[in-house]
Amino acid sequence: MMMDLSIKEISIENEKINREKFFSVGFCPEIQRYLLCVHISWVVGYDRYYAIDEEDIALYEESPDEFCQKYAKEINAYRTERLLGAGALRDYDFRCLPDEILKSLDGYPSFKRYCYTNGMLYAQIKIDDSFFTIPPIRDEKQMDC
Secondary structure (H helix, E strand, O other): OOOEEEEOOOOOEEEEEEOOOOEEEEEEOOOOEEEEEEEEOOOOOEEEEEEEOHHHHHHHHHOHHHHHHHOHHHHOOOOOOOEEEEOOHHHEOHHHOOHHHHHHOOOOOEEEEEEEEOOEEEEEEEEOOEEEEEOEOOOOOOOOO
């Protein structure tokens, strides 16, 4: 069953934090998924959210080094196909917006909430009086709008 949810914030339950490599793992009750949350140091720090499963949580508990090898790209902030979304608009693909909106865009618009649909955390933004939903960027290939 596909969920289509509007989410203001992402929370993590049973979070296990790796302070050395700046990530955590845990369960996100809002979307009912296990996540790898990689902290990104930027102007304001934020997290990128990657899909993992319950077996990955067990792997992290039993063998953190093996887990880190399996998810080395994600831990090193590479936006792989596992990327579900992020806590900053810089990780979202604004090219999905209409040309006239893109041309007039000055900086990042107002982030309103996440829209969880088709297994992805899209960002819902507000520009003037209109709302738009944009997908996260993945490094390997860009998302369809």
